[in-house]
Amino acid sequence: MSDANLDPEDNKIIVLARSARARNGTAEGAAVRDETGRTYVATNVALPSLTLSALQVAVAMAVSSGAESLEAAALVTAGEGPSPEDERAVRDMGGERLLVAGPDGTPRQS
Numbered sequence: 001m002s003d004a005n006l007d008p009e010d011n012k013i014i015v016l017a018r019s020a021r022a023r024n025g026t027a028e029g030a031a032v033r034d035e036t037g038r039t040y041v042a043t044n045v046a047l048p049s050l051t052l053s054a055l056q057v058a059v060a061m062a063v064s065s066g067a068e069s070l071e072a073a074a075l076v077t078a079g080e081g082p083s084p085e086d087e088r089a090v091r092d093m094g095g096e097r098l099l100v101a102g103p104d105g106t107p108r109q110s
Helices: 008-024 054-064 084-092
Strands: 028-034 039-043 070-077 098-101 107-109
Touching (some): 008 028, 008 054, 008 070, 008 098, 028 054, 039 054, 054 070, 054 084, 070 084, 084 098
Parallel strands (some): 070 098
Antiparallel strands (some): 028 039, 098 107
């Protein structure tokens, strides 16, 4: 999949996830878009007492803000991609589209 094939709104959440990752200097950045078009952007949390992936944080932010479903989710990482738990969190919210991109923003899978 190339950037040219991406919907502009999907490209937007990749850009937001990439920006958050770079700004915070973290391993992952994620963004999700809810049913109303609102976006939630997060990075992974790595504390001694709490470890959450960027997608888990973004989904939790959407849920705690009243989102009822997700239209799309994006993960930017140099790693392998989303964990099974990440995929389940997105699916729990009805998300069917999970975009994964490298640190440069190039989509790797969806």
